[in-house]
Amino acid sequence: MKVLSLVAAAALPLLASAHFTLDYPYTRGFDEDLEPQFCGGFNTPSSSRTPYPLSGSAPLLIDSHHPTADVAVLISFDQNPTNFSAFNQTSEGQGYGLLKPFGRINGQGEFCFNVDIASLGINGLQNGSVATIQVEFNGGDGALFQCSDIVLVSNYSAPSNITCSNATSSASASSGPSQTASGSMGNPSQTGSPNSGAGRVVVGAVVGAVAAAAGVALAL
């Protein structure tokens, strides 16, 4: 008994300090001590970029180690963005907004967001254009960052094991205590996106995630 409780006590600070991870598209690098820094402290683009849909709904997965957090997704179309201003204006001077506005997530574990890069209306994007996604996450201990370097590909779909729809199906509830939500609570820009069909899917997924979370709580 005593040994078990010691193990449990030791595990808590580890979980708290892990903050969050960016699991897809793949992170540039993760060091929990550097995570408060721009791009999580990794200042060089990955040598191999993750292929990512040029247009259409695309999944973005994080793993949260905080009970609640505010999450936003930024994107830069520079080859090597070095500051935040590269995440709201192209090198040609076109301004744009967040890829996903700030929204609150509740519960620890995996969360999936649907994003659509084409919805930003960036001029000149094409097959092979590069971009860097930066996730900003605040679980109460300050703003944290993770970056992923991607290459935009026409008619590309993420690997089938990395989709928000799969993760929000009832089958995912049996995979363990981690839960999955699509989009974010109270995310007004999603409903205003040109693709209203995707907006409806997001709303349904949030409801499903809440139901899944409730099921997990009952099971525990």
Ligand SMILES: [Cu+2]
């Ligand atoms: Cu943290």
